[in-house]
Amino acid sequence: MNSTVTAALDDSPEAAAAGEWAAGEAWLRGVELRLVHVRPKESKALQAPFRATGTRHPTGARHRSAGGLPEEVVAGLRDRHPEVKITADELTGSPADILQGIAHTADLLVLGSRGLGGVRGFLVGSVALATLAHATHPAVLVRAGPEEPERAEPPGPRGEAGDGRRATASAREGPGEVVVGVDLAQPCDEVIRFAFEEARRRGAVLRAVHAYRLPPAETWATPPAVGAYPPFDIAPDAGEITRYEASALSALLGRRRAEFPGVEVAEEAEVGSAAHHLLQAADGASLVVLGRRIRRAPLSPRIGSVAHALLHHARAPVAVVPHS
CATH class of the missing domain: 3.40.50.620 (HUPs)
Incomplete structure (x- = not known):
């Protein structure tokens, strides 16, 4: 077909x-x-x-x-x-x-x-x-x-x-960027690959946006939760966490960078709301790419709060890519 x-x-x-x-x-x-x-x-x-x-x-x-x-x-x-x-x-x-x-x-x-x-x-x-x-x-x-x-x-x-x-x-x-939202907690290769392909077709910059939240200040005096971050010599500060998140984002995108060598990639790892940072990046973009996890019964299908915010407020076209 x-x-x-x-x-x-x-x-x-x-x-x-x-x-x-x-x-x-x-x-x-x-x-x-x-x-x-x-x-x-x-x-x-x-x-x-x-x-x-x-x-x-x-x-x-x-x-x-x-x-x-x-x-x-x-x-x-x-x-x-x-x-x-x-x-x-x-x-x-x-x-x-x-x-x-x-x-x-x-x-x-x-x-x-x-x-x-x-x-x-x-x-x-x-x-x-x-x-x-x-x-x-x-x-x-x-x-x-x-x-x-x-x-x-x-x-x-x-x-x-x-x-x-x-x-x-x-x-x-025109040369408007392709923006993709990346969730390092639940990364999805299908979404990232779709965004790389769209950027390559347009000859556009691909902007990968990852938003995260700092742990509550009162927990910084104790070691981070198992699996949350790699072990630090001392309780991490905001700068260390930011560097870790940025490094993890770069590593995740590394495989697709090799597959799409002609695509210029800009990376953003920012503290705060994912919807907020994606809406800012969407201003002037030619396309915004988001993932949606396919949910099976008993949960009914849903779009997700971040995608819902972008669909209602972003001026750029918004692509929703389902994934398992």
């Missing part, structure tokens, strides 16, 4: 932003873009048992008045991104169920989010949150932003090849 980037679209501004970003990502990956619109069934009484794939409708048979994706949206994406093969499907059924099904199979699923302005952050709908919480493959939430900037030649490796292709949405973000 060929790789694809899949974008869930309707006729909203946030979905249009997601479609543009997804087209850029498909171009960077050299794969097909699949546009999907989910139309709820009009009458529950007429609903048949749901099937994971939904009911497909040919693109040409849709009409805007029937709630389908306007043909000009698809035509516009094809016109702006002729280098990307774009297909479009309309599915009928429960949006939450269908998108969660797609999130189990799509190589990358792209969703939209509505901006509220000011400090209020962004409106992430219940369907999008449920899809992200159940996804077993990476999914990206994209903001509805201001008017798109002028196109330019992409800064990444494909632009350097001089093939004359126009940059698309993710490439047009």
